[in-house]
Amino acid sequence: MVLSHAASNSDVSVHSTFASRYVRTSLPRFKMPENSIPKEAAYQIINDELMLDGNPRLNLASFVTTWMEPECDKLIMSSINKNYVDMDEYPVTTELQNRCVNMIAHLFNAPLVETETAVGVGTVGSSEAIMLAGLAFKRKWQNKRKAEGKPFDNPNIVTGANVQVCWEKFARYFEVELKEVKLSEGYYVMNPEQAVEMVDENTICVAAILGSTLNGEFEDVKLLNDLLVLKNKETGWDTPIHVDAASGGFIAPFLYPELEWDFRLPLVKSINVSGHKYGLVYAGIGWVVWRNKEDLPEELIFHINYLGADQPTFTLNFSKGSSQVIAQYYQLIRLGHEGYRNVMENCRENMIMLREGLEKTGRFNIVSKDEGVPLVAFSLKDNSSHTEFEVSDMLRRYGWIVPAYTMPPNAQHITVLRVVIREDFSRTLAERLVIDIEKVMRELDELPSRVIHKISLGEESEANGDNLMVTVKKSDMEKQREIINGWKKFVSDRKKTNGIC
Amino acid sequence: MVVSRTTTESKEPVSSTFGSRYVRTALPKYEIGESSIPKDAAYQIIKDELMLDGNPRLNLASFVTTWMEPECDKLIMDTINKNYVDMDEYPVTTEFQNRCVNMIARLFNAPLGDTQTAMGVGTVGSSEAIMLAGLAFKRNWQNKRKAEGKPYDKPNIVTGANVQVVWEKFARYFEVELKEVKLSEGYYVMDPEKAVEMVDENTICVAAMLGSTLTGEFEDVKRLNDLLVKKNEETGWNTPIHVDAASGGFIAPFIYPELEWDFRLPLVKSINVSGHKYGLVYAGVGWVVWRTQHDLPDELIFHINYLGADQPTFTLNFSKGSSQIIAQYYQFIRLGFEGYKNVMENCRENMLVLKEGLEKTERFNIVSKDVGVPLVAFSLKGQSFHSEFEISEMLRRFGWIVPAYTMPADAQHITVLRVVIREDFSRTLAERLVGDILKVLHELDTLPSKISRKMGAEDFGNVKGKKVEREKLTDVIVGWRKYVMDRKTMNGVC
Numbered sequence: 001m002v003l004s005h006a007a008s009n010s011d012v013s014v015h016s017t018f019a020s021r022y023v024r025t026s027l028p029r030f031k032m033p034e035n036s037i038p039k040e041a042a043y044q045i046i047n048d049e050l051m052l053d054g055n056p057r058l059n060l061a062s063f064v065t066t067w068m069e070p071e072c073d074k075l076i077m078s079s080i081n082k083n084y085v086d087m088d089e090y091p092v093t094t095e096l097q098n099r100c101v102n103m104i105a106h107l108f109n110a111p112l113v114e115t116e117t118a119v120g121v122g123t124v125g126s127s128e129a130i131m132l133a134g135l136a137f138k139r140k141w142q143n144k145r146k147a148e149g150k151p152f153d154n155p156n157i158v159t160g161a162n163v164q165v166c167w168e169k170f171a172r173y174f175e176v177e178l179k180e181v182k183l184s185e186g187y188y189v190m191n192p193e194q195a196v197e198m199v200d201e202n203t204i205c206v207a208a209i210l211g212s213t214l215n216g217e218f219e220d221v222k223l224l225n226d227l228l229v230l231k232n233k234e235t236g237w238d239t240p241i242h243v244d245a246a247s248g249g250f251i252a253p254f255l256y257p258e259l260e261w262d263f264r265l266p267l268v269k270s271i272n273v274s275g276h277k278y279g280l281v282y283a284g285i286g287w288v289v290w291r292n293k294e295d296l297p298e299e300l301i302f303h304i305n306y307l308g309a310d311q312p313t314f315t316l317n318f319s320k321g322s323s324q325v326i327a328q329y330y331q332l333i334r335l336g337h338e339g340y341r342n343v344m345e346n347c348r349e350n351m352i353m354l355r356e357g358l359e360k361t362g363r364f365n366i367v368s369k370d371e372g373v374p375l376v377a378f379s380l381k382d383n384s385s386h387t388e389f390e391v392s393d394m395l396r397r398y399g400w401i402v403p404a405y406t407m408p409p410n411a412q413h414i415t416v417l418r419v420v421i422r423e424d425f426s427r428t429l430a431e432r433l434v435i436d437i438e439k440v441m442r443e444l445d446e447l448p449s450r451v452i453h454k455i456s457l458g459e460e461s462e463a464n465g466d467n468l469m470v471t472v473k474k475s476d477m478e479k480q481r482e483i484i485n486g487w488k489k490f491v492s493d494r495k496k497t498n499g500i501c
Numbered sequence: 502m503v504v505s506r507t508t509t510e511s512k513e514p515v516s517s518t519f520g521s522r523y524v525r526t527a528l529p530k531y532e533i534g535e536s537s538i539p540k541d542a543a544y545q546i547i548k549d550e551l552m553l554d555g556n557p558r559l560n561l562a563s564f565v566t567t568w569m570e571p572e573c574d575k576l577i578m579d580t581i582n583k584n585y586v587d588m589d590e591y592p593v594t595t596e597f598q599n600r601c602v603n604m605i606a607r608l609f610n611a612p613l614g615d616t617q618t619a620m621g622v623g624t625v626g627s628s629e630a631i632m633l634a635g636l637a638f639k640r641n642w643q644n645k646r647k648a649e650g651k652p653y654d655k656p657n658i659v660t661g662a663n664v665q666v667v668w669e670k671f672a673r674y675f676e677v678e679l680k681e682v683k684l685s686e687g688y689y690v691m692d693p694e695k696a697v698e699m700v701d702e703n704t705i706c707v708a709a710m711l712g713s714t715l716t717g718e719f720e721d722v723k724r725l726n727d728l729l730v731k732k733n734e735e736t737g738w739n740t741p742i743h744v745d746a747a748s749g750g751f752i753a754p755f756i757y758p759e760l761e762w763d764f765r766l767p768l769v770k771s772i773n774v775s776g777h778k779y780g781l782v783y784a785g786v787g788w789v790v791w792r793t794q795h796d797l798p799d800e801l802i803f804h805i806n807y808l809g810a811d812q813p814t815f816t817l818n819f820s821k822g823s824s825q826i827i828a829q830y831y832q833f834i835r836l837g838f839e840g841y842k843n844v845m846e847n848c849r850e851n852m853l854v855l856k857e858g859l860e861k862t863e864r865f866n867i868v869s870k871d872v873g874v875p876l877v878a879f880s881l882k883g884q885s886f887h888s889e890f891e892i893s894e895m896l897r898r899f900g901w902i903v904p905a906y907t908m909p910a911d912a913q914h915i916t917v918l919r920v921v922i923r924e925d926f927s928r929t930l931a932e933r934l935v936g937d938i939l940k941v942l943h944e945l946d947t948l949p950s951k952i953s954r955k956m957g958a959e960d961f962g963n964v965k966g967k968k969v970e971r972e973k974l975t976d977v978i979v980g981w982r983k984y985v986m987d988r989k990t991m992n993g994v995c
Binding site: 027028029030031032033034035036037039040042043045046047049050052053054056057059061062064065066067068069071072073074075076077078079080081082083084086088089090091092093096099102103106107115124125126127128131135153165166168169172173174175274276282283284299300302304313316317318319320321322324326329330332333334335336337338339340342401403 | 528529530531532533534535536537538540541543544546547548550551553554555557558560562563565566567568569570572573574575576577578579580581582583584585587589590591592593594597600603604607608615616625626627628629632636654666667669670673674675676775777783784785800801803805814817818819820821822823825827830831833834835836837838839840841902904
């Protein structure tokens with residue numbers, strides 16, 4: 001007689017994922033667990049935790065691409081196990097990178113003859129690209145100073161205070177002084193005249209941004225070039241320009257082709273652009289191109305005998321995935337000039353639509369310009385009772401991630417909210433966002449302003465003299481009563497709202 | 502009456518991909534094309550070109566993972582559009598990174614309390630990890646020298662000549678002098694005694710490798726530590742150690758747990774490991790952990806107001822994908838200690854199978870050791886008419902990618918072939934590889950050696966040279982005839 005065996009608790013492969021014991025035990029956070037768990041359980045547990053991350057497509061804070069065509073997703077998945085740096089083993093992937101570099105160099109009007117190969121490299125993002133460009137400038141400047149017999153221990157770089165953090169990193173890690181041109185209220189980019197004034201014999205380069213992170217504005221690179229040409233004639237220092245076109249590099253050539261900002265200007269020696277911003281590829285790819293070979297000192301390039309073949313390498317990272325490089329090439333040939341232009345024009349249209357919707361509410365000042373990166377930066381016309389940070393918090397409840405932040409010096413008193421229009425931000429979403437912002441404004445109107453703000457103001461006035469003491473105490477109690485009433489109303493109102501949770 | 506119209510012009514959406522005009526036109530290589538092309542055409546064209554790349558799983562040159570479970574592939578694809586650096590927007594992903602850092606720090610026996618958070622960060626690979634660690638050492642050393650009122654403009658780092666290129670990059674880009682301990686024939690790692698000898702007051706750290714790229718050997722970190730402790734006592738310089746455990750960091754704790762190489766040694770202040778090597782994740786993730794907070798100078802950490810929230814950041818890269826970090830966490834919880842141990846033991850077993858198979862042919866010297874990274878490095882025995890490079894080229898024809906390379910100074914006359922055993926290199930593949938290597942040897946035996954080398958040697962004696970030339974020519978002609986005839990009868994995998 002065959003004894004039938006009932007599958008007991010121990011036969012875990014039988015249980016459905018949520019019936020198994022794995023979802024009952026808490027996952028270790030500090031130490032690697034002793035035993036293995038089934039792959040379905042591992043997948044489910046992680047997938048579930050990740051549900052609580054923000055939705056990337058509603059992340060209006062980021063410039064980085066969050067959607068690609070399914071065909072490209074397929075290509076990405078099939079090349080996910082290719083280590084990009086194995087040039088000898090994956091020659092086609094390496095060649096695709098080279099084609100991208102050439103295409104981008106041509107897009108930026110690099111002075112290349114018909115079949116001359118461009119000088120450039122794919123990186124993990126604009127941060128790496130900028131560090132490489134900065135390194136090249138530093139080394140060139142050092143060599144020049146050594147040849148002239150002058151000191152070379154105090155290099156500096158001139159930028160605007162609106163630069164992205166990677167310039168500050170570059171300065172700190174590579175021991176270069178950062179000379180920042182301060183902003184002022186209403187002028188949120190680097191002023192070319194002030195920048196050129198700051199240039200001295202130790203300046204390795206002046207960095208201009210095409211598409212400022214804060215308000216999307218394009219800096220006037222042409223004016224900077226012209227002023228610097230004049231100064232170079234007087235001083236003989238030959239100071240070059242680098243253009244940080246992280247966002248703008250894939251916008252300007254398609255929407256504003258007459259705008260001169262790239263290698264058409266003689267002092268521009270290198271440009272970086274993020275493939276993962278308006279290059280329309282997922283996070284993890286950037287590009288840096290140099291005008292010509294002389295702008296990249298040979299001594300920075302390593303020729304190595306890795307895995308058996310000679311490989312020239314000038315990057316900070318070594319092993320990395322190939323998927324994004326292949327995806328970039330896909331986009332370049334799939335879309336072509338026509339396709340990129342269409343996408344950018346759509347972005348600009350939707351940006352204008354959003355801007356008009358916000359202007360119609362009558363509650364906001366628009367800080368961003370129409371020309372530049374398609375984004376809308378706006379601040380409250382009246383921020384005495386509520387701040388942009390509160391608007392940002394409340395929008396989160398609807399699912400939108402809209403960041404609020406203060407400007408850098410000398411405009412720290414200005415706070416803005418910023419919505420970036422990416423390829424996948426359609427008009428319907430733009431209209432929905434305006435409606436949700438209006439809802440948030442109505443809610444805020446019913447809320448009293450945050451007490452802390454007022455009390456701190458009260459504290460300041462306390463310091464000014466005793467005669468204000470009584471006034472402060474009175475407003476204290478008044479404020480408390482206001483708050484209690486306000487919150488009571490607020491709570492009962494919430495029960496009626498229909499926001500997206 | 503309805504007049505039926507036949508479609509005369511081929512409308513693009515109707516044509517099948519290979520029937521469309523897009524596969525007839527040459528793709529632009531230097532400039533972006535003016536018009537768009539359909540996505541199916543773009544996909545097909547690129548996919549087809551990529552067929553000519555090597556097969557990643559047969560790439561026996563690389564340590565980097567080439568296979569993951571389908572469930573993990575799904576997670577990777579789901580998170581491909583998350584920009585890792587948006588910590589505020591993706592708090593769970595950020596927390597996964599922190600959990601990984603904590604797990605790795607404890608795996609390396611960092612002196613931490615049960616719930617104390619470890620110091621470390623996820624990077625794009627060991628290159629970035631090493632540069633960050635080196636930066637921390639450089640800054641710590643500079644601060645110390647400034648406090649002592651001594652000059653700090655000549656930092657140096659002591660390593661073996663067997664180090665991976667990233668240390669040379671670090672030295673060149675961050676202006677630190679590289680003092681390399683030369684190798685010698687038979688000794689292909691850094692000699693601890695020589696290393697400690699080279700240490701001076703300007704040394705920011707000594708870098709040891711757990712898993713040398715060339716032979717997979719683990720350097721004797723314990724010995725280095727003990728010698729350096731003594732020297733530090735004499736000199737008072739307090740020179741620290743960094744362990745480059747790019748490969749070994751996920752091997753030693755599982756199959757050699759008694760080996761003391763990590764934070765158990767007091768002078769080890771930071772360790773880097775590649776998640777994408779034996780961490781069993783696809784290319785694009787590395788880790789660096791510091792012993793304590795003090796080993797990472799606060800001035801190197803940036804607190805930025807990016808996208809509206811305060812984010813502390815100490816990496817060279819900023820925006821990057823989140824997929825590999827999530828995949829690393831998947832592997833940690835999926836495999837656990839037990840799972841990693843099983844994988845590493847399998848790798849070691851298959852390594853032994855391959856090594857024994859090669860030894861049986863009696864044509865090779867095994868240069869790698871059994872203890873270390875599971876790989877087999879081997880060179881041809883004795884004087885030979887052929888080089889390891891030829892073997893490597895011929896193996897390509899079978900589909901295998903097995904690299905051949907020369908050792909660094911001072912052992913440049915030694916050439917080795919190297920096969921790395923990864924998780925997905927099963928025993929069947931190992932046996933097949935031995936079979937194919939035998940075939941290659943067989944072929945080479947019937948080939949004359951490359952003329953140029955022999956000619957070069959005999960050039961000095963002219964008359965003798967000419968005679969040798971003629972003999973050699975005849976040899977060649979005969980040899981090639983035979984070779985061609987034999988090829989027609991072979992059944993090799995093309």
